[in-house]
Amino acid sequence: MTRALITGSTGRLGGVFLSQWENDARFAVDTLTRADADFRDPDQLEKALKKRDYDVLINPAAMSGLEECLDHPDEAQAINVLAPQVMAEVCREKGARFVHFSTDYVFAGHTPGKKSETNTPAPVNIYGKTKLAGEQAVMTANADAIIARVSWLFGPCPPGRSCHFDQVLTRAMSGEPQEYIHDKFSMPSFTPDVVQWTTGLLENESASGIYHLCNSGDPESWHSSAEKVCEIALELGIIDTLTSLAALPISDAHFFREPRPIHTAMQTNRLENEGIAQPRHWLETVAEYVKIR
Ligand SMILES: NC(=O)c1ccc[n+]([C@@H]2O[C@H](COP(=O)([O-])OP(=O)(O)OC[C@H]3O[C@@H](n4cnc5c(N)ncnc54)[C@H](OP(=O)(O)O)[C@@H]3O)[C@@H](O)[C@H]2O)c1
DSSP states (O other): OEEEEEEOTTSHHHHHHHHHHHTOTTEEEEEEOTTTOOTTOHHHHHHHHHHSOOSEEEEOOOOOOHHHHHHOHHHHHIIIIIHHHHHHHHHHHHTOEEEEEEEGGGSOOOSOSOBOTTSOOOOOSHHHHHHHHHHHHHHHHOTTOEEEEEOSEESOOOTTOOOHHHHHHHHHHHTOOEEEEOSOBBOOEEHHHHHHHHHHHHHSTTOOEEEEOOOBSSOBOHHHHHHHHHHHHHHTTSSSSOOOEEEEOGGGOTTOOSOOOSBOOBOOHHHHHTTSOOOOBTHHHHHHHHHHO
């Protein structure tokens, strides 16, 4: 049985690691929450990590809000760069495997087309810059670590967290008008699938370095993906009618204070080429999502 320590278990992705692996006989699960160690304090984190026993450390914890990173760059640096570096070092000393989660926002996104693990990152905002620096700090400290880049997470969420499609469906059920950005593209990714692919990576003793973990399909905007989710929800009887969704250009999204990269959809070359997984189309997961959310 693999002893797994999970950070960020109150978050969208960490919460699904916890719920899936708690019910998986291959894992004995423990969590490291903010109450156990605040990642803004690297010494506190190091002590907490050294006290625990684990074979695998999973780190989905992050400062993931773009404007939050803009407003608190020192905290973003501590949580997104220094904390994973400490984790990578402690895992190397303990001989534990380390999976650190990163993002498609490490890419500049200036040109269309899916990005592979070999594409050069060039982040355009503080969030992306700290996440890229976190990747580099982890790989320097521990060459055996796995960097798992994910994009546009959706799935069942712990209390207090939600995803884009939760908002879309809640509004669709109430018949509220909706407006979403139509000219920024990424790949929606179902969190239970991310947990499955990570499990596959851990089953491969030699997996290390950067992997892209996302579902397959054509790049989607918040608008195009919302329309497709509403159509499936209508077929499943979750909503009664399709209300029209207005398309907003990103240039009109004045509430964004940080630039967003436009074309960041990823392809999963390493997962596929190394025989770890063939990610299913994201639309295949939507029926499951609307039932369990
Ligand atoms: N969400 C997306 O669509 C998306 C897209 C691309 C990449 N990613 C990446 O995927 C990973 C998971 O994202 P997510 O959406 O699951 O994140 P999330 O829902 O924002 O959860 C973040 C987690 O980090 C914890 N955390 C934050 N600051 C902390 C601190 N100072 N000390 C200890 N714990 C702290 C939070 O704990 P509290 O509950 O105590 O705040 C929470 O459990 C991240 O690496 C993110 O960069 C996410």
